[in-house]
Amino acid sequence: MVDRKSSGYGGRKMPGTAGRLDGSVRMNVETTRFGTVEIEDDRVITFPNGLLGFSDYRRYCLLRPNEDGVFLWLQSLDDPSLAFVVTDPSQFVKDYVVPIRPEQMESLGLDKVDDAQVLVIVNKRERQLTANLQGPLVIGTNTMTGEQLVLAEKRWTTRHLIVELAPLPQVASA
Numbered sequence: 610m611v612d613r614k615s616s617g618y619g620g621r622k623m624p625g626t627a628g629r630l631d632g633s634v635r636m637n638v639e640t641t642r643f644g645t646v647e648i649e650d651d652r653v654i655t656f657p658n659g660l661l662g663f664s665d666y667r668r669y670c671l672l673r674p675n676e677d678g679v680f681l682w683l684q685s686l687d688d689p690s691l692a693f694v695v696t697d698p699s700q701f702v703k704d705y706v707v708p709i710r711p712e713q714m715e716s717l718g719l720d721k722v723d724d725a726q727v728l729v730i731v732n733k734r735e736r737q738l739t740a741n742l743q744g745p746l747v748i749g750t751n752t753m754t755g756e757q758l759v760l761a762e763k764r765w766t767t768r769h770l771i772v773e774l775a776p777l778p779q780v781a782s783a
Contacts, residue, residue, distance in 0.1 A: 638670060639689040642682070646672060653686065654748055656755045657716075661744060666691055669755075680731065683746070695728040698740060701771040707745050707758065718752030726750050731771070738772035 634650040654669045668686040679700045685691035698705045707727050709719070719725055726748045729740040742765035748755040 636686075638684060638686055640672070640684055640692065641690045642692060643672060643674065643684075646684075651753065654683075654753050654755050656746075656757065658756065660693075660746070660757050661759075663691065671695075681728070683728070683730075694731040695746065696731055696740065696771075698727060698729045698742060698745065701740065702742065702769065705742060705765070707747060707760070709747060709758075713747070713756060713758070717747060717749035717754050717756060719749050720751070724750050732768070734768070736774040736776060737770055738774065739768040740771045741767045742769040743767050 635647050636650050636653070638646045638648055640646055648670050652670050654671070656667050656669065659665060659667050663685075666685045666687045669683050670686060672682040672684050672692075674682065680694050680696050683693040683695045707725075709717075709722055709725060713719075714722075717725065728746045728748070729742055730744070730746070732739050732741070743760050744757055744767060745760070746755055746757050
């Protein structure tokens with residue numbers, strides 16, 4: 610799900626930073642959905658090539674609006690109005706495996722596949738939530754570097770059904 614609401618920020622706005630006594634640096638991230646959010650600077654995920662269709666936007670962070678929820682927001686740090694709903698595909702598809710080639714392992718700074726976090730972008734279509742299983746996001750957790758892969762395997766689609774939403778109850782007319 611892409612959220613590109615008009616922001617009133619006039620395009621890009623770089624987040625501010627504030628030092629802390631423990632040496633870590635916190636950043637203020639401007640978002641149109643959540644307002645200003647503070648994150649640790651080591652939580653910035655860099656996609657050197659951007660995401661498909663969004664190659665100019667390379668810096669993101671993950672926001673978890675609900676601590677026990679399975680959905681996160683991949684929030685752009687370069688555009689407050691650009692955010693994607695993402696999830697761990699293993700929560701919905703048990704046999705989903707993302708093959709990572711050796712050159713991808715190297716570019717993501719992965720020593721082993723277990724150092725990767727795989728997420729997929731979620732879209733809402735009518736009463737369905739679908740996931741782009743053909744274009745997973747792979748993030749090297751040690752380097753906080755990410756890449757959107759395009760899987761050649763035709764088994765997975767860009768609109769894989771993960772949740773069927775219940776219809777809204779009808780209101781009786783008087």
